[in-house]
Amino acid sequence: MKLARIRKHTRHLMTAMGLLFLAAFQPLMAQQNREDQATPVRLGLMLPYSGTYAPLGESITNGLKLAIKQNGDQLGGRPVEYVVLDSEADASKAPQNMSRLVKGDKVDVVIGPVHSGVAMGMLKVAKQTGAIMIIPNAGLGAATGQLCMPNVFRTSFSMWQDSYPMGKVAYDRGYRKVVTITWNYAGGKEDIAGFEESFTKAGGEIVKQILVPFPETQFQPYLTDIASIKPDAVYTFFAGAGAVRFVRDYAKLGLKDSVPLLGSGFLTDGNLDAQGEAAEGILTTLHYADGLDSEVDRAFREAYGETYERKLDTYAVQGYDAGMMLAQALDQTQGNSADRDALISALAGVKLNSPRGPVAFSKAHHPIQNIYLRQVKEGRNQVIDVASRALEDPARGCRL
Amino acid sequence: MDPVFIAIQLLNGLQYGLLLFLIASGLTLIFGIMGIINLAHGAMYMIGAYLAYDLTLRTGSFWLALLLAVPIAVVLGLVIERLFLGTLYRRDHLYQVLLTFGLILVLNEAQRIIWGNDVQSVAVPPSLSGNITLTDNLQYPVYRLFVGSVCLLMAGGIYWVIRHTRLGIVIRAGAANRDMVEGLGIDVRTLFTLIFSIGVGLAAFAGMLSAPMTSLYPGMGDNVLITCFVIVVIGGIGSIKGAFLGSLLIGQAATFGPVLLPALASVIIYLIMAAVLIIKPRGLFA
Known part of the structure; x- marks a missing residue:
């Protein structure tokens, strides 16, 4: 009985020592890592993964990750790390969530949100902190209108x-x-x-x-x-x-x-x-449709279909373009994300050959793109015409 | 407004109110007799809808799905009551609120894991997919009339059980004075299990019935839950009669309110609740 107790004590002592060992050497190991390879680009994903808008969050995430995968799992030569946060499409939690990503997790770029109400809260924090934010959906006019700012971009649309x-x-x-x-x-x-x-x-x-x-x-x-x-x-x-x-x-x-x-x-x-x-x-x-039949679109659809079970939708394209945008911009800055101004001007100059057609960015950082007229035919959003070519949002109230 | 359209709106409101009653009746029973604020009630409504969706896909028949889903929901209620709630009866309300709130998170997450995030829908069973023509551009789906009738039958059934059976006497007594019922030698523990299972079954059944009329999405029960709490408060906690009248009232208010008073659309049911509470602080029939 005594022997058993000693054995137990020893075991506990060993465990404690093991933990101490880990705690002592962890910073050292982390440091070594930092020297071995470049620190990852940290992308903060603030999207809804629950509630009504959950499917949209999933599609955008899929598109974004596909673009970065096609870019060789790197941005400007640095590996990519995702910090994923469920926005719950809850506007009241938006400022707090955004602050957590920017100040707590120290992400380089925030990608989100889906819901326009959440965007309002995020924009406030973006204004205060100067954090770079790419909106892959929320179409509220103000984001690239009255509230436009140099550090906010949008890859989607405006209402x-x-x-x-x-x-x-x-x-x-x-x-x-x-x-x-x-x-x-x-x-x-x-x-x-x-x-x-x-x-x-x-x-x-x-x-x-x-x-x-x-x-x-x-x-x-x-x-x-x-x-x-x-x-x-x-x-x-x-x-x-x-x-x-x-x-x-x-x-x-x-x-x-x-x-x-x-x-x-x-x-x-x-x-x-x-x-x-x-x-x-x-x-x-x-700004997107089935049957656009361009080479880029076909390649994108094929790659998406091979990677994901989910049916492709417009939200996935918006996420994909956010990824492509980051890839282009960080290539130009050679992976430098610390110099925010340089990254912002690289992002502003991005021109995408997107699955939806050519996309450039306006002074307000909003996509100039084609708007298609579509009709639902046999379960597809078939394009029947271009309703407006290279349409630019008027960006009312923006002074950029 | 045209009298024809007023009549159609009355019908819309009646059908909506009856469906709300199915959910609210379970909530008020559980709340009134067991003293449990079951926040997971809306989640059970959602689980019911998804069960109907899943089993309809598997069996190819909505009716068969209904037949299978009801016992599954009741058993789920039984398991929850026996495993989790049972240990908390002697504790403060707050523990039960925490538990049932936790259940919402667990059930919502389970829904996402099992059925995914996509919006789903259930086809109306072919036998009831017809329409009744009301005006030159408006029809009324037969299925909605069917749901209204079923809810009305259920309401009648619940009323009969409560008024005219031994179980009903025990339930009424339990709602009035739980300690006295226990003192008279009635096995309250079994009664609680029964009530909780029935309540959960009613919520899930309402979810199943509404599956072909609505769209299914994660967290779909959360909005319904709030409306049903309003009904329970209006009707008086524990009162089935109150829940019935409260449901009809809210059904009509939610139908006419937004059309006649668009500015108050989102607050109208709360205004009604406030008005009722000012006149009768314990609800209409408590």
Whole structure:
């Protein structure tokens, strides 16, 4: 019995010594590592991995990682380290999360977010700290408008940019009285404002604007209201689960046959499997489409299909382009991310041969890109026209 | 507004309210009798919807899926009650809140691991996929009428059980004075297990029924949960009758509110709750 106790004590002592050993030598080992190879570029991913927008976060992450993989798992000769944070698409937690990435984790570049409300919170911290931020989705105008700043870039779109071309398309198709409906949050309101701007400029009339509390998906009362108004067409912005339910309800309640549904491309992007038959025929405008049939697009689709099980969507392209952008810029600075000004001017000069077509960046750091008119055909967002070529966002209120 | 459209909106509100009742009834039973604030109730609604989705894919029949999913949900409730809740009855409310909050995280994560992040949908069963034409540009899906009827039947069933069976007497007594019921020699432990399983089963069943009408996504139960807490508070904690009337009230408010008073769309149900609490601080039927 005594022997057993001694044995136990010895074992504990050994464990303690082992731990001490590790603790003492760890800094030394880490230092050695630093000398052996370049320190990694730290990319902070602040994207939603739970809730309504989780699929978007996953697609963007996939696209980004694919671009960096194709670049030989390096940026400007340095390995890449990801610091992943679930933004939960929760705007109230955004400033705190962003601060954690920038000050705590000391990332070189923050990539995020998906949700425009979260972007507002992140921009505040970006302003205070000067941290470089690449927005791979959130389309709020302010990010490259009133709140634009040298250290913030966007690889996606602005609400205005994607919806503005649709106003003219709708008018040219003979629609004169249109109801617009979206969630009552900044992104949704800016999207329908872009449509309303060009539609009323062409001579059309918005007979009612419906704002649904976010993230409510109980659409039946609103659709009944629309049926009683009998407009020529409905223009809508919804994304994710809300988009699936809206499109299905719209068809189920029989509105689809009498009142054509127009939308921002996010209505159908990444949602076609879940929407099924109900989505067929819907017209949308977006900066990406199925059937673009360029060489770059084909190669991207093939590589994405080989790497991931998820079906490719626009969000993946936005993530991919964020990765390509970083690859180009860090090549130019030869891996130097400490000199922020140099990295910023390298990023601003990036020109991408993107799967979506040529992309350059405006003075406000927003992509100048084609907006495509697409129609849902056999479960694909088939391109049927270029609604607007090399469209630049007006960047209202930006003084860069 | 046209009277026809008012009638259609009334129908919309009724159907929504009835569905809410299925979820809220379980919540109010668990809260009123066991004294447990079950935050994971919405997550069970979500699990129900995903079970319907998964089993419909596997079996090819929504009805078969329903038949299989209900027992699975009830057993899940039983396991949760026996393994986790059972150890916390003698403790403060806060422990139970922490536990059920933890369950939300676990169930949401389990959902993501099993079914992934993508938005999913369930096809309406072919036998009920028809539509009734209401106006020249509006139809009413038969399936929604069916769901309304089922919820109404369930409500009747629950009412009958509570009013006219021995179990119902025990439940009512339990809601009124738990210690006295225990003192009279009724096995409260078994009663609790039963109530919790039934409550969870009701939430999951509501999720299954709504699966073909809604879209399925991670955390879909969280919004429903808040609405149902509002209903429970309005109706009076533990009162099935209160939950029923509260559900119908909220159903109509959530339908007419946004259309008639768009500016108040997001707060209307809370305004109603506040108004009820000012007049009757313990809810309508507590």
